[in-house]
Amino acid sequence: MVIVTQKACQITLLSLCYLIMARFVDQARIYVKAGDGGSGCVSFRREKYVPRGGPDGGDGGDGGDVVLLTDPQVHTLYDFYHQVHFYAENGKHGMGKKMKGKDGEDLILRVPVGTLVRDAETGEILGDLTKPGQTLVVARGGKGGRGNAHFATPTRQAPKFAEKGTPGEERWLILELKLIADVGLVGFPNAGKSTLLSRITSAKPKIADYPFTTLEPNLGVVSLSEGETFIVADIPGLIEGAHKGLGLGHEFLRHIERTRIILYILDITRGEDISKDIESLQRELYLYNPKLLEKDFLIALNKIDTIKTEERKAKLERLKALFKGEHANKIFAISAVTGEGIKDLLNALANQVNKIRQSEVLT
Template sequence: MFIDRAKITVKAGSGGNGMSSFRREKYVPKGGPSGGDGGRGGNVVLIGDANLNTLIDFRYKRQFKADNGANGQSSNMHGRSADDLLVKVPPGTIVKDEATGQVLGDITEPGQQIVVAKGGRGGRGNARFVNSVHRAPTFAELGEPGEERVLLLELKLLADVGLVGYPSVGKSSILAMVSAAKPEIAAYHFTTLSPVLGVVSIAQGQNFVLADIPGLIEGAHAGIGLGHDFLRHVERTKVLIHVIDVSGMEGRDPIDDYHKINNELKLYNEKLSKRPQIIAANKMDLPEAQENYKRVADYMAGLGHEIYPISAATGDGLPALMQRAAQLLAEYVEEPEEIEEAKVYEAKPEDEFSIRRDDDGAYIVEGEGIEKLVAMTRFGDDEGVRRFQAIWRRLGIEEELRVRGIQEGDTVRIRDMEFEFRP
């Protein structure tokens, strides 16, 4: 089964907790803090795999979680960092963050990797907090939580040449004749409901990937029929073979078909209308095609198009068509990418925060630094709480809350923690 879209949830590993311990050895009565740091959590990494050509595996498994880092140990022993979790996807996969719509990456090559969720850093052990004033700290940090996000995966086939045209014009028959692919072929519309790839061999060491793009119809650019599902797979092709039924046996005019399909390609993506395009006049084994061919050929010549009379049923004309497609492919020059207006991203300092009121009246404090501090503080440890309060005041959060009118007993919420405000 061909699946070209999927939604998955990825969760990177959290960092291991730091250790709070003291050196205890014979003849060393005051050995001092010796708690080690926790290890880093594993990243979630998507990697291109040439053996995959569909996203069907994500239909059965949709959640991926990397391992957490190991906790720190006594005697200044650090915890082991977790291995990254590698998730295999087919080349041609575009990765988006569902929450923001941001494109995180485009995997186009086997072995290409994208980190989609970063593992949390390990918490520091109490040995890391020793200074000239505080010689015996008892607190240690918890590990930083790993990133979690929902991803949208979209596969766009990596084909060199695409077969486009109305349903039942013979695209699948052409692919079956020129490659080892075995698409479903029948005498009814929309026999092919998903793109099919085949490798066309021209000569020793000379071949290309040919895609049978399921039949397009008028309105496909707006999603009519399965328009968007089909059109996305045309985007990466370099050369198009536009197949028309020159016999007109379906009651349609092949010239009219040509214009409708090209209009759909242009409306979907302007670049598609500029791709090299060869016209394949199919079904030349039928008497009606012989009668129509000169009129259609003269019209296409007037538009500057090459036209090849072929018969997918007998194979006549297909070798010359494939040779020409290979030649155009060799001459193809990638269009320069349009340079978008540069986006400037400013790094926000970790001590930045914002405060807002929730519907229940609680004060919500948000900010990377304070949220990370809450996640990594052991609130069951008195010394850890005192450290939290000192940083809280240093960041100016308490002062800002007073400006906003907070009263004793009001609720302050940071991440999933709630505090009762006491001056």
């Protein structure tokens, strides 16, 4: 009886893992093999009344390439979770009458915009596919061999050999999806990141009163009245020690590496000294990648609807004291539930995003 229950638990756990993975796959390891070149042909002309026709073996066709193509309709690497091996078509062999073998078709693999491609063995970055419609040849097809028609010389009029096609390239690849958003939300679990995303965009992330509700990143588009838009990414909650694998770990911070701005979401109801929270969040970011702290950031002190005005002011002042100078203007008190303070926050985010976009155009 106990065994049956254990087994049932295992199955449930496995199907749960499967469900989580099926929904958002952001890393994949795949094998790609380009088509081999077709061999050249050994053949001699045979025609009525033409004795000893010369060599007429055609060339082999080239093998197809394996090509990655970014497609904005594809959002995850899920397709590469079930199928791992991919082969492009081989070139056909050459034929008599100098007929060239058909080239193998290229194999086009559609990947999401934001896919980073590495060689699995060397770790070398082969490409960073950040634009829609971008292509990357990841395995080149082999060349077709030349037929014997190429090898006739005055002294060797009947060559009985032809070239073999060369093999297509093959390799293992690591595909890694890094979301491209303007603003990345970083905070402890339960701080209200998903609530904020659902408030400011039409995204419908799962929201609940327990930690680690968000297991996969969610994206949403903020549209301001002036026709301005920017993209916000809500990622899973971080906890102290995430770099050692605590909580959900910190691997998902890779999605923040590409955002233009970080918006820290702090829960005002957590403890007296809220500045400790921002310090530990920044420490975790630093331990993942020190460059993350060089990014522009804003701070939103969330859930202000839950505490009295005086207490709110005191906490806000304490936080502002920590960030003297211009950073003090980057702190906003908000309620993702009532909407208080959100307009100012969005305007500040939009300004900051625009500034960075413009500086990117200039550089």
